[in-house]
Amino acid sequence: MFTSMKSLSRRTVLALGALALSSGFAQAAEPYKTVEPGVLSVAITGDMPGLVAQDGVLVGYDGDVLQIAATNLGLKIKPIPMEWSGAIAAVQTGRVDLIGGNVAWTEQRAKTLSLTDPTGYFQNGITQNASHDWHTLTDLQNKKIGSITGFSFLPELRKVRGLELSLYDSSDAAMRDLMAGRIDAMVGDPPVIDYAIVKNPSWGLRNTPFTDNNPDYPLLTGIGRQYVFGLSQENKALADALSGEIRKLWTSCKMKEIGKKYGNINQANYTPSPVNFRVGADRPTGWTPPACP
Numbered sequence: 001m002f003t004s005m006k007s008l009s010r011r012t013v014l015a016l017g018a019l020a021l022s023s024g025f026a027q028a029a030e031p032y033k034t035v036e037p038g039v040l041s042v043a044i045t046g047d048m049p050g051l052v053a054q055d056g057v058l059v060g061y062d063g064d065v066l067q068i069a070a071t072n073l074g075l076k077i078k079p080i081p082m083e084w085s086g087a088i089a090a091v092q093t094g095r096v097d098l099i100g101g102n103v104a105w106t107e108q109r110a111k112t113l114s115l116t117d118p119t120g121y122f123q124n125g126i127t128q129n130a131s132h133d134w135h136t137l138t139d140l141q142n143k144k145i146g147s148i149t150g151f152s153f154l155p156e157l158r159k160v161r162g163l164e165l166s167l168y169d170s171s172d173a174a175m176r177d178l179m180a181g182r183i184d185a186m187v188g189d190p191p192v193i194d195y196a197i198v199k200n201p202s203w204g205l206r207n208t209p210f211t212d213n214n215p216d217y218p219l220l221t222g223i224g225r226q227y228v229f230g231l232s233q234e235n236k237a238l239a240d241a242l243s244g245e246i247r248k249l250w251t252s253c254k255m256k257e258i259g260k261k262y263g264n265i266n267q268a269n270y271t272p273s274p275v276n277f278r279v280g281a282d283r284p285t286g287w288t289p290p291a292c293p
Helices: 010-029 061-072 084-092 107-112 171-180 190-199 233-251 254-261
Strands: 039-044 052-054 057-059 076-081 098-104 120-122 125-129 144-148 164-168 205-209 225-231
Touching: 039 052, 039 061, 039 084, 052 076, 057 061, 057 076, 061 076, 061 098, 061 225, 061 233, 061 254, 084 098, 084 225, 120 190, 125 171, 125 190, 144 171, 164 171, 171 190, 171 205, 190 205, 225 233, 233 254
Parallel strands: 039 076, 039 098, 144 164
Antiparallel strands: 052 057, 098 225, 120 225, 125 205
């Protein structure tokens, strides 16, 4: 039966007011659409120096950045180990909140995910025996090349004339086959590869950046590409908040301090592309990629 406002008792009105007030506080305390309230569930694909978990704490370059940002936003971290090949789908379907750790920005990903401001920059290269000096697309022709399942540049890699592509679930597996002579070279995550080579000089490997910068192969050879964190499109508020924390780390140049811990000493890791490719894609006019002052 309909009850008019006049017939409500003072006690009922006060109770309804208290309920509305408490609901408002709850919404204010939990502004982000995370899988678990107050908890940021993070897909962990396990490659250093990107983003891995040790004793429940994130480490690695992106790991340190995300741990600082999440703490500042009052969020606890929950690592969720999984294969890279399924991590983006896990974010899109709401099984985890975020993917990071050398996740490259692409226009296609920007259409399906909320992507943060960059945590770093990179240029792909050719990982090879130290006796070689391959650094162009022509050097890959008619060779057996390894890479990682799900990487954004794979369609471009497949266009190289005569190239035979072998895909792996991890950089470790690809580098083992490279050292065993089962593939001629590999193209993978530059920070992961550089970190592994520095830690294992006896492997006799080198990673040489592409010198082509070929506009027909932008994802494969482009300079100043961006590493980002990816969240669902429904979680843009959290992506924006993380971007704010990321920019603070660039402004203070804390990014270079974090990078030095993990061997990211090349200036290319901190230098944006001269082309502001995100404006008009997932950033408004006037946005600029962050860098150390």
